[in-house]
Amino acid sequence: TQSTQPQRILGAVQKNATRGDPRSVVKAIDQYCRNKEWAMNVGDEKGCILDSVVSEVNPSTVLELGTYCGYSTVRIASLLPPNAKLFTLEFNPHNAVIARQVIAWAGVEDKVQLIEGASGDWIPKMKEHYGVKTFDLVFLDHWKDRYLPDTKLLEECGLLRKGSVLLADNVIFPGAPEYLEYIRGNQRYESCFFKSHLEYTKALDGLEKSVFLG
Ligand SMILES: O=C(NC/C=C/[C@H]1O[C@@H](n2cnc3c(NCCO)ncnc32)[C@H](O)[C@@H]1O)c1cc(-c2ccc(F)cc2)cc(O)c1O
Ligand SMILES: [Mg+2]
DSSP, X not given: OOOOHHHHXXXXXXXXXXXXXXXXXHHHHHHHHHHTOOXXXXXXXXXXXXXXXXXXXXXXXXXXXOOTTSHHHHHHHTTSOTTOEEEEEEOOHHHHHHHHHHHHHHTOXXXXXXXXXXXXXXXXXHHHHHOOOOEEEEEEOSOGGGHHHHHHHHHHTTOEEEEEEEEESOIIIIIOHHHHHHHHHOTTEEEEEEEEEOTTSSSEEEEEEEEEOO
16 A cells, blocks of 8 residues: 655665664755755755754753654754753644654653644643643644634734744745744744744745744
């Protein structure tokens, strides 16, 4: 029977990456997606910008919207301090099954809480279910038309504090125009754009980093 793209990505990890070595997992996925089959991972070029923002924020509590196969989950988790926690939301059960195995292969499962469900349902429950106070960093990489509603939901649920950082992938391609218009025009955020390229291609893309001012 036919395999799915997530299954093929997991296969590339199990074949080419070393168990317990997150960087080798990241490298294995990037090599597979660059040489064999494009996939919507944040990728190596934008991934370096993600790494620098994670290192700068040095977050204790991170939220990722849209796990997919766990590429950026592993990338972020590998940079977190010992007691830090990365919550990642994924509502496609098949993708969640694959991502759990990629995360386990990388050996970062202690830092990661993969929640199988929709952001709209789970963001309002993070405080009561997981004792989250506020997020130090949010990585938005799910459906692009959900960036804005979910950002508003994070505000309404009191999950952002003065200094919380939002980092949004794909603000150029596929694009998140409503999100950009809102966040750049809003006095409660200080935003900057990191120009880059769409993963594994020469197409223009970039990340928008926004600091919540409270
Ligand atoms: O579409 C892109 N990403 C979406 C990610 C979706 C993943 O996240 C999961 N997900 C979605 N919404 C939610 C949700 N909440 C919202 C719904 O309730 N709650 C929980 N999980 C959610 C899905 O199940 C997937 O696992 C993209 C496209 C291109 C692209 C560029 C150029 C091209 F030509 C083609 C494609 C490049 C990129 O980097 C991209 O990120
Ligand atoms: Mg993306």
